Amino acid sequence: MAKSRYKNAADKRDSGGHVAIPFSVLNGAAYLGLSAHARMLLFDLAAQYRGNNNGDLCAAFKSLMRARGWKSEETLNNAKRSLLEAGLIFETRKGGFPNKCALFALTWYALDDCGGKLDITAQSFPRSAYRLKDPRPVIAPRMLKNASLTTAGVVEHTR
Structure with missing residues (x-):
């Protein structure tokens, strides 16, 4: 019988929940351009996600x-504004008086149904909006070893 590679995962970390933020977010230009306060707020919001x-x-x-x-x-409002501009969070409900706080969504997850609390629908939610701030880099072709600098360095396969 095959042994699960996750069998001892609970022994390798502290108990309780965790925050899952993809590397595409952490290595993206939208995240890297944030202030320390905006990064802290992003983790505080992600810690609420269940x-x-x-x-x-x-x-x-x-x-x-x-x-x-x-x-x-x-400082909190400036951090919120930075996260909204970077496309890492999206405001799903406008706050208002009395006793109605603004609500937000993390854009790397799909929008969940929150029991009618939200001002938007899942169809109007801009999922992965942070990627619009981070266009994929152009990948330069790799040169083959010992290839001439003036040729394309194409090698035919022989058996």
Whole structure:
């Protein structure tokens, strides 16, 4: 019987949940261009994600973010603005008075149904919007070993 390669995975890490952020996000220009505060907010929002609540993530200063170490509401708002401009988060509900906080979604996940809380639909959600800020680099062709610099370096296969 084959042994599962994930059999001892629980023994290799601390218990509890984890934050899954793809390398395409972490290595992308949208993320790399962020300030430290914006990166911290991205992780704070990602820590709220439970697998079925993308779109229902909150960044309210007084009720939530102050307890997570945020000292200034202005700094928090600047970080939110940076994440929105980078396409890493999307505002799914506008905040309003009274007692209605703005809600956000992480754009590398699909939008979840949040029980009618959201102002948008899954069809209007810009999934992977951060990639629009990060066009794929043009890959230069590799030169073969000992190939002439003036030729294309094409080698025919022989048996």
